Amino acid sequence: xxxxxRPTINHRGPxxxxxxxxxxxxLGYAFQTHGDVFPISASGTGGVECAVANLVCPGDKILVPVxxxxxxxxxxTVEAFGGIVVQVPVDWTRAPxxxxxxxxxxxxxxxxxSIFVYNETSTGVTIRDLRRIGEVVKRHGSLFMVDxxxxxxxxxxxxxxxxVDVCVTGSQKCLACPPGLALISVSEDGWRTITRDKxxxxxxxxxxxxxxxxxxxKETPFTPSLPLYFALDEAxxxxxxxxxxxxxxxxRKCAKAFYDAIHALGLSTxxxxxxxxxxxxxxxNPKGIEDKAIRDSMRxxxxxxxxxxxGRLRGxxxxxxxxxxxxxxxxxxxxxxxxxTLCYLGYQITLGTGLEKVEKVFxx
Ligand SMILES: Cc1ncc(COP(=O)(O)O)c(C=O)c1O
Numbered sequence: 001x002x003x004x005x006r007p008t009i010n011h012r013g014p015x016x017x018x019x020x021x022x023x024x025x026x027l028g029y030a031f032q033t034h035g036d037v038f039p040i041s042a043s044g045t046g047g048v049e050c051a052v053a054n055l056v057c058p059g060d061k062i063l064v065p066v067x068x069x070x071x072x073x074x075x076x077t078v079e080a081f082g083g084i085v086v087q088v089p090v091d092w093t094r095a096p097x098x099x100x101x102x103x104x105x106x107x108x109x110x111x112x113x114s115i116f117v118y119n120e121t122s123t124g125v126t127i128r129d130l131r132r133i134g135e136v137v138k139r140h141g142s143l144f145m146v147d148x149x150x151x152x153x154x155x156x157x158x159x160x161x162x163x164v165d166v167c168v169t170g171s172q173k174c175l176a177c178p179p180g181l182a183l184i185s186v187s188e189d190g191w192r193t194i195t196r197d198k199x200x201x202x203x204x205x206x207x208x209x210x211x212x213x214x215x216x217x218k219e220t221p222f223t224p225s226l227p228l229y230f231a232l233d234e235a236x237x238x239x240x241x242x243x244x245x246x247x248x249x250x251x252r253k254c255a256k257a258f259y260d261a262i263h264a265l266g267l268s269t270x271x272x273x274x275x276x277x278x279x280x281x282x283x284x285n286p287k288g289i290e291d292k293a294i295r296d297s298m299r300x301x302x303x304x305x306x307x308x309x310x311g312r313l314r315g316x317x318x319x320x321x322x323x324x325x326x327x328x329x330x331x332x333x334x335x336x337x338x339x340x341t342l343c344y345l346g347y348q349i350t351l352g353t354g355l356e357k358v359e360k361v362f363x364x
Pocket of ligand 1 (some may be wrong): 043044045046070117119120121122147148149150170
């Protein structure tokens, strides 16, 4: 926030070149790629639209497994650009499986790209087999695109090692920067396809070829959101100081503390265990208590904001954000507030049951 207060600069001058150079280098570190990564002055959805607009030309067949609200949005974005979506049936408590993807790509021969939401923020499901799914996608000659908006920086995603051709994240999630920037990486295979289909794309502002050309001159094609670039520069420097591995371990530990505490309190989580997220914890409503009552009480009495369900899960769950600058202090305060709220709403628990689990995870 303080970084954003810096007076503005000329975005076509040496001062910006230095900021942009640092940002691009540190984005390479965050994405674990030697390929290109660009910031875009848009929220995460703009990043997904950029990826789709560059990859999907009218009539192209695109695989999109829908297992939550955000993958449904990806599907709608592909359709908006004239793509023909090939679906895979997935229960929302689960992630698409390697076998399902292999089967569909084997049957439908000419799927240009396969798009996955690595962390379905609406359900708390992470695709734990993403690396193996990527191998299958590439073996079938399809491009591998990942919406990693609510997970990059908070869990494993080595973009080059996992052969991700196009990866999108948002500034406001695990990178712990204010909202308003999307970050997008493109592999060599990605560039080959985009260049080949250059004339068939429907894109102008979000043209990745223009971004690549401008980046070679340490510029952006259009006016960048300078305060957010200053913030991203700082957020990425903080990430480097902490170290990506340490940040991922921190998210993992905080998530374990949440899951252990929630289960000890007799509550259940929405995703099946093998695919549960370390960055968003989706908790089913306790019997007879509405999530709205829990969320209102936590906000009003404890100043702690937790999300509700989305789409068809609205009214069925509450979701705890476990990302960014999350630490023992926030986990402890949240679990304490949840315990107090559950008691207040008449749910039978022994106070301290969840906190004991949190204490164990951090200090055993
Ligand atoms: C997985 C996923 N995709 C896309 C989005 C959309 O991002 P934004 O709201 O920044 O446009 C979100 C936002 O939470 C998300 O979690």
